[in-house]
Amino acid sequence: MKNPIKLAVFDMAGTTIKDQSNVAEAFVKAFSRHGYPEVSVQEANEKMGYPKPLAIREMLKTHTPEGELVAEELVEAIHDSFVDEMIWFYRESPDIAPMEDALEVFEALQQMGIKVGLDTGFSRPIADVILDRIGWKNHPLIDITVCSDEVSKGRPHPDMILKMMAALGIGSPREVIKIGDTEVDINEGLNSGCLMSIAVTTGAYTEAELAPHKPSHIVHRLLDILPLVAQEIGEPVRE
Template identity: 80%
Template sequence: MKNPIKLAVFDMAGTTIKDQSNVAQAFLKAFFNHGYKKVSLEEANEKMGYPKPLAIREMLQNHISPGEQVTEALINKIHDSFVAEMIQFYKHSPDIAPMADALEVFESLQQMGIKVGLDTGFSRDIADTILSRIGWKGHPLIDITVCSDEVKKGRPHPDMILKMMAALGIGNPLEVIKIGDTEVDIHEGLNSGCLMSIAVTTGAYTEEQLRPHGPTHVVHALSEILPLVEREMATQQD
């Protein structure tokens, strides 16, 4: 008999939390505030899901002047601006809301004996602001959350998923599935050896943009993962 699925790891913004390019817009504003006016929304969208300091470093490489260096101090200044923008947005914007089917999916998974985790490219201060705002901090349907600043390497590396597995006593990545809306979510799941690395088209990317990154499945709503899980769980009992 196969190992049962024990953990489902979901991304936050764009996957379980609605995101209308809000993160990318805050990214642009942080760069603009420090004189980098040519950073585009397309560039920012391409870095969604990455740990934000890494994304800032890579984007700066395309915009620094000749002779200028990308320093940790500069990265930290832009990241601090981004964090401030995001915290203000998530504290006050009327647009903050979970995906309509998120809690229903979490509850269905828990009824199947599957724990629910959230991971994110955000730092803990932003993540906790979001979770508090929508009433998910300490929510009984969420078993664990891990942020990119709590591990050595964020996505697409497997560190956040491995941290969850260790905390929950799960020894085999084939007992884990990953769900997210960006290429780095997909690669995080694949690099972790997860049973499924499911792409969802509720965020910044279309199915056509996500398919080339090799997800095991592509869905268009979180509720569409339930039949996939139910089918897998049924085959494990055969």
């Protein structure tokens, strides 16, 4: 007998929240403010999905002379600037919006008896600004949110998913599916042992770029996960 799916865990920026390289551009501005104007949007995009302090540390390593250590004070300073940039953007920009089909998918999953969680490489202060701005804070269609600064290790480690499972009383990762738009989202799902680790091409990466990381499925919009879930649990997609 198949385990029922009890929880669907979605990434935020690029998956359920539109992102037109806004996060990468905030990285570039933060690095430039601290003397690294050569950091590119492409470099930043390659670190999408990681906990942001880890992403900053790894990017600094590529711009630090061999043999020199990356100072934690510099990592913290760049991260503080990044947080400031992101909070300004998510509070003020007219461009912030959820993916058009996100709430429709959340509602359909809840009708199937599946809880909805959001996890993110952002810290809680940024995530809360996003959720407030788009009206998703304490939304009835979102059961739980977890941020990378609320666990010991962020993605691609399983800590955020395990925290959700513990909070919701879910015993097996085979009762969980993960949906995200980056390599680290895929690996978070795989490392957690999730029933599915679904990649979506709505964010920073194409199908060709996501496929080598071996997601269980690749979809091009959130609505496309509903038939996969319905097939797994043996019930039709509800219109």
